[in-house]
Amino acid sequence: MSQESLPAAINLREKLTLFSELWSPKIVAQMNDYYFKLVKVEGEFVWHSHPETDEVFLVMEGELRIDFRDGAVELKQGEMTVVPRGAEHRPFAQRECQILLIEPVETVNTGDAGGERTVVDPEWI
Amino acid sequence: MSQESLPAAINLREKLTLFSELWSPKIVAQMNDYYFKLVKVEGEFVWHSHPETDEVFLVMEGELRIDFRDGAVELKQGEMTVVPRGAEHRPFAQRECQILLIEPVETVNTGDAGGERTVVDPEWI
Numbered sequence: 001m002s003q004e005s006l007p008a009a010i011n012l013r014e015k016l017t018l019f020s021e022l023w024s025p026k027i028v029a030q031m032n033d034y035y036f037k038l039v040k041v042e043g044e045f046v047w048h049s050h051p052e053t054d055e056v057f058l059v060m061e062g063e064l065r066i067d068f069r070d071g072a073v074e075l076k077q078g079e080m081t082v083v084p085r086g087a088e089h090r091p092f093a094q095r096e097c098q099i100l101l102i103e104p105v106e107t108v109n110t111g112d113a114g115g116e117r118t119v120v121d122p123e124w125i
Numbered sequence: 126m127s128q129e130s131l132p133a134a135i136n137l138r139e140k141l142t143l144f145s146e147l148w149s150p151k152i153v154a155q156m157n158d159y160y161f162k163l164v165k166v167e168g169e170f171v172w173h174s175h176p177e178t179d180e181v182f183l184v185m186e187g188e189l190r191i192d193f194r195d196g197a198v199e200l201k202q203g204e205m206t207v208v209p210r211g212a213e214h215r216p217f218a219q220r221e222c223q224i225l226l227i228e229p230v231e232t233v234n235t236g237d238a239g240g241e242r243t244v245v246d247p248e249w250i
Contacts, residue, residue, distance in 0.1 A: 102156065
């Protein structure tokens with residue numbers, strides 16, 4: 001491995017300053033066939049599930065509630081959860097919340113629900 | 126999904142208070158066939174590689190240097206890197222550093238090097 005190809009040091013807070021759009025995940029890293037994505041959210045997303053995969057949410061800033069059909073999980077800064085494959089869920093944030101998502105490359109934000117809030121081809125930042 | 130089976134909110138800083146051993150990864154979450162592990166390190170680890178997988182290091186506290194054969198990557202708090210599969214590397218921390226590792230369930234800390242610092246069966250915390 002030459003010096004030029006050394007892995008990057010990825011500063012998540014710096015990356016978060018590079019965009020302001022809500023509900024539009026940006027890719028910051030790839031590990032095998034998984035992406036690490038940053039996303040800013042506020043308000044309520046659509047109910048959806050990912051039948052093929054678990055999904056990790058790690059809160060970088062703010063507070064996130066993830067509604068499930070039978071309850072909710074509340075996450076503060078520095079907290080993470082694993083949404084199990086197939087579990088219907090709906091992220092919600094009272095105020096802007098900044099999140100690191102970890103999920104397979106092919107995972108789409110709206111899962112099985114589709115619709116206008118689907119981001120088909122997230123950009124790298 | 127019943128209330129009892131809602132996913133846990135995993136507080137990484139709280140988990141870090143639960144152990145003090147160095148170089149002994151503790152599992153805090155599983156996403157598909159990947160583990161999320163916390164580890165505290167200080168000093169120099171062994172040179173090794175993981176021929177089958179990339180490996181993510183995210184620094185929770187402190188500073189980490191990862192030596193490669195042709196250079197080094199330095200990570201501060203809030204920075205992450207992806208060590209590519211097969212790349213020989215050696216983590217080093219001048220002072221205690223706390224890290225979140227993300228890698229496949231079957232990944233062993235010493236990779237292809239083995240030896241006395243191998244942790245065969247990390248515990249869940």
